[in-house]
Amino acid sequence: MSTGKQGKLDFKMGWSGRLARGWARLKQILAQTFRLSRRGWTRLVVRERFLVGALSFLALTTVGWGIGRRLSPSAAPMPLVIEEKPAVSAETGAGDYETLLRELQAELAALQAQMKTADPAQTASEAEAGPVFNPLKLTPPVAGKVTKRSGWEKKAGEWRYHSGVDLAVPPGTPVVAAAAGTVGAIKTDPALGTVVVLDHGQGWQSLYGQLTGIQVVTGQQVGQGALLGYSARTSCGPAPGIHFNLYHQENPVDPLTVLNLTQQ
CATH class of the missing domain: 1.20.5 (Single alpha-helices involved in coiled-coils or other helix-helix interfaces)
Known part of the structure; x- marks a missing residue:
């Protein structure tokens, strides 16, 4: 190669x-x-x-810690401090309610007294005139003493407002119309028994409870002092008698502010 x-x-x-x-x-x-x-x-x-x-x-671990914090009770809850006057608790007895009610009534009476003494001249004229407010010139339906006046009362464990007055009279006492008017209703009430209601016009009405032997009919015109019936043996007050109330524009009016009634 x-x-x-x-x-x-x-x-x-x-x-x-x-x-x-x-x-x-x-x-x-x-x-x-x-x-x-x-x-x-x-x-x-x-x-x-x-x-x-x-x-x-x-x-x-974080989720478990958060759930544990929610389920566990707080160590020291912050106390609730109330500086105002404490309200009546659910454990307050009936005596405390009555004491509170009497205190409120006393404060209201004191306020009314202050209003009256604010104008001595007006107070003197009212004393001479008689009733504070009597546009219908009403007269008492019976000559009885007031055994229960308007105010709060406890019945069957409940507080209710008792409007009107209870007048103590013997059973069978004649009950007359406090003013002229028309018989608006005759009915039976569970608490007041047989009731007669008179319509006096101008929005005024009078009510007479615990009656028997009714002498009028619905729609009848009656004059002042006309016989309506007689007092029954039963009563809603502490003694036998009748219940008397006044209404103006369907609002209850204390009869003691309109009539000179004898009080026990």
Whole structure:
């Protein structure tokens, strides 16, 4: 073989060997890189799982602590301080209610007295004139004493307002009209028994309870002092007698502010 051909052959074989060695080196580098990538990915996944588990544990711990705080009673609740006058509690007895009611009535009476004494001249003229307010010039339906006046009272465990007055008279006492008017109604009431209602006009009405032997009929015109009936044996007050009340525009009016009635 000539020297030129031998040189070309040596050159090709040297180039092929270098290529083979380079390719082998490249495969080795790729294999090492792939192994390192798998290891890195595995480590990343392990780290993520660890972080997720740690965060979940912390979240559950926080929620459990909050629920425990809500369920557990407070260590020292703040006291409620009320500087104003305390209201009557549910445990207050009937005696305390009555005492409070009497105090309120006394305060109201004192206020009314102050209003009257504010103008002495007017008070003197009213005393000379007689009743404070008597537009119909009413007369008492019976000559009896007041055994119960208007005000709050306790019945069957409940507080109720007693409007009007109870007048004590013997059973069978004649009951007359306090003023002229028309018989508006004759009815039976569970508490007042047989009742006669007179309409006097201008929004005024009078009521007579605990009657018997009624002498009038509905729609009848009666004059002042006309016989309406007789007092029954029953009464809503502490003694036998009648119940008498006044209304103006359907609002109760205390008869003691209109009539001069004898009080016990």
